[in-house]
Amino acid sequence: MDITFENDKLIFHNVECFDVDKSCNCGQAFRWRKFANGQLGIVRGQAVLLWREGSDIAIKGATPQTAAPWAHYLDIGRDYSAIEEAVMEDERLAVCFPEAHGIRVFNQEPFEALISFIISQNNNIKRISGIIERLCALCGDPVEFMGERLYAFPSPEKIAGLSVGQLEQIGAGYRAPFIKAAAERILDGFDLETLRDMSLEEARTELKGFLGIGPKVADCILLFSLQHSDAFPVDVWIDRAMKALFFDGNKAKKAELYEAVSSLGEYSGIIQQYIFQYARTLGREKLESKGEKNYST
DNA sequence: AGCCAGGCTGACG
DNA sequence: CGTCAGCATGGC
Numbered sequence: 001m002d003i004t005f006e007n008d009k010l011i012f013h014n015v016e017c018f019d020v021d022k023s024c025n026c027g028q029a030f031r032w033r034k035f036a037n038g039q040l041g042i043v044r045g046q047a048v049l050l051w052r053e054g055s056d057i058a059i060k061g062a063t064p065q066t067a068a069p070w071a072h073y074l075d076i077g078r079d080y081s082a083i084e085e086a087v088m089e090d091e092r093l094a095v096c097f098p099e100a101h102g103i104r105v106f107n108q109e110p111f112e113a114l115i116s117f118i119i120s121q122n123n124n125i126k127r128i129s130g131i132i133e134r135l136c137a138l139c140g141d142p143v144e145f146m147g148e149r150l151y152a153f154p155s156p157e158k159i160a161g162l163s164v165g166q167l168e169q170i171g172a173g174y175r176a177p178f179i180k181a182a183a184e185r186i187l188d189g190f191d192l193e194t195l196r197d198m199s200l201e202e203a204r205t206e207l208k209g210f211l212g213i214g215p216k217v218a219d220c221i222l223l224f225s226l227q228h229s230d231a232f233p234v235d236v237w238i239d240r241a242m243k244a245l246f247f248d249g250n251k252a253k254k255a256e257l258y259e260a261v262s263s264l265g266e267y268s269g270i271i272q273q274y275i276f277q278y279a280r281t282l283g284r285e286k287l288e289s290k291g292e293k294n295y296s297t
Numbered sequence: 298a299g300c301c302a303g304g305c306t307g308a309c310g
Numbered sequence: 311c312g313t314c315a316g317c318a319t320g321g322c
Contacts, residue, residue, distance in 0.1 A: 027303060117303075124302040127320060173318030178305090214305045235303040254312095276303075284301095 003067050010062040010070060014055050017080035019102025024050070026103055026277050028224050030116055030129045031136075035148070043073055044109060045152035047145035061145055075104050083267050087274060092245045099281045100274030105223065110192035112153040113225035117217045118178050118210070127171070134170035138162070159183035178212030185210065196226050203228060223269040231269045232261045238272060241279035244290040 002013040024032035024039040032041040038051025038058075048061035048070075062070050071077060084101065087093045108116075115135075120128050133151075139158040140151035160183040167176035186192070195203040200222065207218035216235055222228035234242070234257070243251055246260045264271050279287055 120302090121304040122302060122317075123304085123319080124321065126322095127302080130320090168318085171319060173320095174316095175305095175318080212305065216304060220303065233303065236301090237303070280303095 003071065005064040005067070008060060010059040010064065010067055011053070012057040012059075012071065012074070012076050015057045015076060016055075017084055017102055018052065018057055018074070018104050020050055020052050020057070022102050022277070023104045023106065026273060027125050027280070028273060029106055029108055030125070030132050031153075036146070040146070040148065040150075042143060042145075042150045042152060044069065045141060045143065047143045047148075047150045049146065073107050075107060078104075080104060080270075083270055087271055093271065093274070095245070096274045096278035099278050103273055103277055105229070105270050105273055107227060108225040109153065110195075110221070110225040111156060111186060113221045114182055114186070114192065114210075115153075115159065115179055117220040117224075118182055118212045119172060119175055120220070121175065121212065121214075121217055131171045135159070135167075135172075138166065138170060156183045156186040160187045175212060178210075181211050182213075192226070195222065200228050200230060204231075219269075223272070229267050229269045230265075232258075232264075232272045233269075235276075237276055237279040240284065240287045241275045244287055245275070249288075249290070 004011050004013065020039055021034065024041065025034075029041075032039045032050075034040075035049060038049045040047070040049055042048070046062065046066060048059050050057070050059050052058070057074065057076075059070060084097070087100070088097055116128070116132055119131050123131075136151035136153055138154075139162060140154040143150045143152060160180065162180060164176045164180055167179050172179055195206060198206070203222055203226065204215065204218045207213050207221055208215070213221075216233050219228075219231040219233035223231035223233060232238075242257060242260065243249060246252070247256070252260070261268050261272075282290075
């Protein structure tokens with residue numbers, strides 16, 4: 001991978017299969033927003049502007065020293081062309097393109113993912129983003145960048161220091177105590193990093209020990225922040241899409257669903273994100289009518 | 298105005 | 311093991 005730093009820009013050269021806007025707004029991360037010619041975001045307290053420049057990916061605001069962490073965050077080292085090609089050759093999944101083309105699964109900060117996806121349960125992406133922004137404004141460190149004021153994602157200490165009432169005030173609803181308890185547990189010494197090297201099943205079990213984390217949220221955290229590329233979060237959208245694409249519109253038993261998932265291989269989580277994008281783009285109506293008349297072949 | 302959302306908990310079979 | 315009401319809030 002060729003990386004250069006010039007004119008205050010960090011540049012990853014010749015990056016294929018990376019649609020910046022799509023990747024930032026596909027529902028995996030909640031803090032990116034469109035700004036000027038790219039996406040404005042803040043990761044590890046570092047505010048940046050991210051955009052495609054021809055065949056390159058450019059980042060303004062990142063120092064040369066943070067090239068490696070940014071490459072990791074953006075999953076630069078992974079060969080997405082190979083994954084996309086394999087998916088397009090699968091009859092059941094080819095329909096996910098072109099919507100899915102260019103989506104990269106980011107490697108987010110584990111604690112941020114932990115809290116974000118606890119907030120995500122039974123919630124919609126717009127509102128999730130709002131709650132997280134208010135949480136960051138409430139107790140995250142402020143950063144000025146390009147005339148904007150951004151806030152770092154708060155530390156476990158900061159969030160644990162909030163009252164349940166404060167968390168309710170930013171709109172967290174019944175999840176407020178879950179958020180506080182999770183931050184306290186991290187502060188107590190639970191090390192999310194240890195989940196990286198565990199088996200998927202072990203890591204799932206560990207995360208489900210947190211109040212407010214079930215199978216779906218656990219898999220989101222593992223896929224989006226801990227490099228378990230075979231974690232496969234199933235929400236209502238994925239459920240509908242799998243029904244339409246794999247089971248002719250019929251509801252599958254849990255065992256059958258996960259059998260289909262495991263047939264997708266070690267990158268099933270990334271494929272999941274393609275399916276998610278497809279499902280949300282198509283919409284509920286079309287998705288549900290799709291399966292029903294799909295019994296011809 | 299209801300229905301729905303990147304679901305989970307606790308109770309009960 | 312599976313099923314199911316209840317859940318805070320606001321987008322649409």
